Amino acid sequence: EPEVTQTPSHQVTQMGQEVILRCVPISNHLYFYWYRQILGQKVEFLVSFYNNEISEKSEIFDDQFSVERPDGSNFTLKIRSTKLEDSAMYFCASSEDGVAKNIQYFGAGTRLSVL
Amino acid sequence: AQKITQTQPGMFVQEKEAVTLDCTYDTSDPSYGLFWYKQPSSGEMIFLIYQGSYDQQNATEGRYSLNFQKARKSANLVISASQLGDSAMYFCAMRGHYSGTYKYIFGTGTRLKVLA
Numbered sequence: 683e684p685e686v687t688q689t690p691s692h693q694v695t696q697m698g699q700e701v702i703l704r705c706v707p708i709s710n711h712l713y714f715y716w717y718r719q720i721l722g723q724k725v726e727f728l729v730s731f732y733n734n735e736i737s738e739k740s741e742i743f744d745d746q747f748s749v750e751r752p753d754g755s756n757f758t759l760k761i762r763s764t765k766l767e768d769s770a771m772y773f774c775a776s777s778e779d780g781v782a783k784n785i786q787y788f789g790a791g792t793r794l795s796v797l
Numbered sequence: 798a799q800k801i802t803q804t805q806p807g808m809f810v811q812e813k814e815a816v817t818l819d820c821t822y823d824t825s826d827p828s829y830g831l832f833w834y835k836q837p838s839s840g841e842m843i844f845l846i847y848q849g850s851y852d853q854q855n856a857t858e859g860r861y862s863l864n865f866q867k868a869r870k871s872a873n874l875v876i877s878a879s880q881l882g883d884s885a886m887y888f889c890a891m892r893g894h895y896s897g898t899y900k901y902i903f904g905t906g907t908r909l910k911v912l913a
Contacts, residue, residue, distance in 0.1 A: 713899060725842070725888060727900035738899055773842060777899075783830060783849065784892060786901060788842035 684708045688774050688789035695764055696797055703759045703792045705774030714757045715775040715786060716749065718742070725773065731757065764796045799824045801889050803904035810879045811912050817864065818874040818887050818907045826893030831872040832901065833863070836886040845887075848872055850894075876909075884911045 687706040695701050707714050716728040729739040731749050748760045757776075761768055771793050775786040800823040810816035822831065833845040848856045848863045856863040864873040876883055886908050890901040 715899070717901075724905045725890075725901075725903040727902075730899040732899075740900070771840060775842075783847060784899065785832070785844055785847055787844060788834070790839070790841035793840070 686774055686776055686787055686789035688772075688792050690792060691790065692793045692795070694795045694797065697766055698763050701761050701764055701794060703761075703772050703774075703794070705757045705759070705789055706755050707757055707774065707776030708778075708787060709755070711776035711778050711787075713737075713777045713779065713784070713786075714749075714751070715777075716759045717773045717775065717788075718770040719773065719791075720770045728759070728772075761794075764794075766796050769794055769796045799826070799829075799891055799893055799902045801891050801902050801904035803889055803907050805907045806905070807908045807910070809910050809912055810876075810883075812881060813878055815875060815877045816879055816909065818876070818889075818909065820872045820874065820889030820904060822870050822872060822889075822891050824891060824893055826895050828894040830892050830894065831863070831865070832890040832892070833861070833872075833874045834888045834890060835883075836888060836906070838885070842888070846874070879911045881911050881913060884909060 689704045714731045719725045729743045730737045746762045771791045773788050773791045775788045777786045802821045829850045831848045835843045846858045846861045848865045860877045862875045886906045888906045889904040
């Protein structure tokens with residue numbers, strides 16, 4: 683069964699460092715998303731991406747964050763200068779379409795620990 | 798604004814029993830979708846079931862069913878014949894169809910523990 687793949691599963695970084703979280707969405711999906719979940723809290727939307735551009739972003743997704751689809755398969759989230767409060771589980775998701783049902787399939791997540 | 802409320806932080810159920818996880822929502826969108834996801838201790842988010850606001854029947858997927866009461870704005874998940882592997886965190890989520898957004902709004906989750 684097709685699945686969303688995220689790497690690495692766990693990333694440890696020093697405050698102020700740049701990190702890139704990688705995702706391979708399901709191959710025929712056109713819409714891509716990043717969410718994050720701070721430990722013990724609910725899942726929060728960060729950004730959606732369609733047709734090589736951001737279609738929507740939340741207040742959390744400030745200038746420190748960027749997303750890119752560098753090739754036909756990968757979808758990345760970059761945090762330029764990590765802060766302690768960026769420590770969270772980051773989920774990538776993809777959906778076949780953006781209308782109606784729009785079931786988003788999630789990857790297993792990348793746990794980011796900022797020290 | 799859209800909001801999802803899950804009032805049960807934790808639930809216990811005996812193996813083979815049925816359990817209902819509560820979810821209420823608020824939205825001004827006339828059309829919307831409701832979703833349930835399971836998050837085991839390993840962390841991944843697994844899609845379980847979808848209910849469209851205009852679907853005539855309540856959704857079912859195997860042992861999962863959704864008790865959708867539109868007037869009450871509730872979308873409770875029913876798990877029948879609970880198994881030990883059902884122990885996990887369960888999240889209710891919603892997406893409005895006309896608000897021009899693709900994002901899901903999630904509830905705070907319910908941690909289910911199935912007892913042997």
